[in-house]
Amino acid sequence: MTSPTPQMIETLRDNIARLTARERAEAHAAPLSERIAGQITAFTGSMRFVALHLAVFGVWIAVNLGAVPGLPRFDPSFVVLAMVASVEAIFLSTFVLISQNRMAVAADRRADLDLHVNLLAEHELTKLAELVARIAAKLDVPVDRAEFGEIEADVEPTEVLDALDQRRREEGLTQ
Known part of the structure; x- marks a missing residue:
């Protein structure tokens, strides 16, 4: 290489x-809401968040099992802990979904850019193939026209998408 x-x-x-x-x-x-959601998601996906939860929930459980002398039990049935954890899970999943939606939009934009750059490159290569064929003809260099004819034809992206969709329908991959 x-x-x-x-x-x-x-x-x-x-x-x-x-x-x-x-x-x-x-x-x-x-938007501020997306930046906040991103920061919360970044923190909740960290080991600091896990350590914080281990500490808080560990102390909560120890206190309510009566394992910490001098501290009264405030949630002996752990109902409040379950409620806090459930509410936290609802909010965290929402923040994760917001971040995933933002990442999906970015991924779609990159895919669009890739498609357009690839189509441009394919078009440029088609034009280069035409130029090479004309140079070969001027220099009397034999060219396999069957293969070159395929290279010289621009790819029509909508036809490719239609063919892909048809294949997926035939294979039962889409409705």
Whole structure:
């Protein structure tokens, strides 16, 4: 495998920097509610959150089992603990869903970008194939027209999507 050229490395660094800057700007411009949900989700997905819960629930359980002398039992049946945990689970799942929705939108945008870049690259390669065929014809270089004809034809994305949808229907993968 060959190593990237200095220009390619610089181009990659530039692209990474620009995309990172854009992601930061979009994160900064996100609504306050989404930023708060993201911060809560990030914290609740951490080991600090697990440790905090182990400590709080451990003390709660120890106190209400009577294992801590001098502290009265305040939830001997653990009903309040169950209610607190249930309410917390409701809110945490909501925050996770908000974050997942935001990530799904970002993933859809990246997929759209990938599709458009790929279609552009395919179109450019088609034009290059046409140019190579004309050069070959000028230089009397034999070309297998059957194979080249396929390369020279632009791919129509809607036809590809229709074919994929048809195949999924035939295989019972979609309604």
